[in-house]
Amino acid sequence: MAISPHRVSGGASGPRLHHERRQELGQSFQDGGEHYHRVRPGYPADSLDWLLPAGTRFAADVGAGTGKFTGLLFDRGLEVAAVDPSRDMLEQLRKTWPQVNALEGTAEATGLADSAFDVVSVAQAWHWCEPLKASTEIARILRPDGVLGLIWNQLDTSVPWVHRLSRIMHAGDVHKPDFRPVVGPEFVDLESHLTAWQETLTPADIIELAKSRSYYLRANQATRTKVTGNLEWYLYEHLGHAPGETVGLPYVTQTWRARKARSAPPR
Template sequence: MAEIPSLPQRAFTVDAARRTELASAFQSGADSYDKIRPSYPPQALDFALQARPRTAVDIGCGSGIFTEQLASRGLEVSAVDPSADMLRVLAERLPQVARTCAAGEDTGLPENAFDLVSYAQAWHWVDHAKASAEAARLLRNDGWLTLLWNQLDVTIPWVHRLARIMHAGDVHRPELEPPLGTQFEKPEHGIWHWSMELDFAEIIELTKSRSYYRRSSENTRTKVEGNLAWYWLDHLGHAAGDKVQVPYLTHAWRARRRTRR
């Protein structure tokens, strides 16, 4: 795999105040988020389910994109998210799934209740020590915590530049191991490359689904959209309606909960 050029390694070091500020961007706008954000490749789902869990809780579930994939494999799934608007969209998609509006650090769910705790596109939004402790509390002995991210494949130069213009803050080095509490064994890593077909309007919608854009001033938003128009239409030479395969990758970690003594 090519080296990722000059990406900052700060994915898991945002201070609590800034993390809370950015995360607040997802208290509304769940419909547009759900419309444009991709699901996860089947291989990543297989990776998450390698221990054949029967029960799972998807924390930071958002609109239920990964929750739905877990449910499609026959698991009994619960969903947790601090955004009532995200859970509203999830309820429309998955009315059978139990929903809890809470933070990942304190879900209020019963202990020793799940075989799997998953965080899809969400581990960077929590306090890792507290969220690790809560995940360990929720899991049965030898249960698993799985963390997943979809991100633009910035090993490709033109995609790297696109990510910078979009201010795709969730893009970070795949080899950067996420911090976990001592309740878990050393995580195993998986990575899968794929692509998503997008036109210019969808590139704009994808940009609008990100916390940076949602928390920005109208002036900054206009500037970002203008820069994207120049890059996509003028520099790369695509017509607005052209469908372009945009390279993505999914990277994930899974870690077994240490046995309680």
């Protein structure tokens, strides 16, 4: 399918972060695509299995970053478009999946065609979006009864040592048990699915993972030095891991899906 881009205007507010604050934090990810792609975890196949509606052929991955979730969609044989505001992230995505139609845009203004997709995924990015305007835009590019998927990888903080690790890393995006994402009235039947899994890393990999997070990226050098020092103490001295030893880091992937409403919401 040839996807003809056309621009629409973007929009305004989110549930937990003020607009300017989201922009400030989001700027942390404008560079460093290669590092992000190398150290950030992928997503379990179970998440996509649960998300995809039967008969899916066309998918858009919005806030695609370096393509961690995009690759799952492409490997299923789908025709995929990827949208992200960061040129650096998209450059990395194009290197890995040159067959994907990748373009600059946002969840509020994707630049994609009307009613072109069976599913639109937003992985690890909905918290950077303005959810009501993003919902309107995503409903525009979805076909009738199309599915919106919102996906988050979360450190499994029910495991005590991971909970402490998340505090040292300043992983502030770990959701509370009552978390429910905000979506617009264009979507109905919001439901969730959890996948528990582990990624095998070395202690050095975990430290590099911390360096890919917004807290570290926007910190001054003194704060960065403190974070890495605390992680080295925790991993090597307190937990007793040796350099190069493999560690199973527990994750929970939280997948939400909602169906495009059949009638337009009242204005």
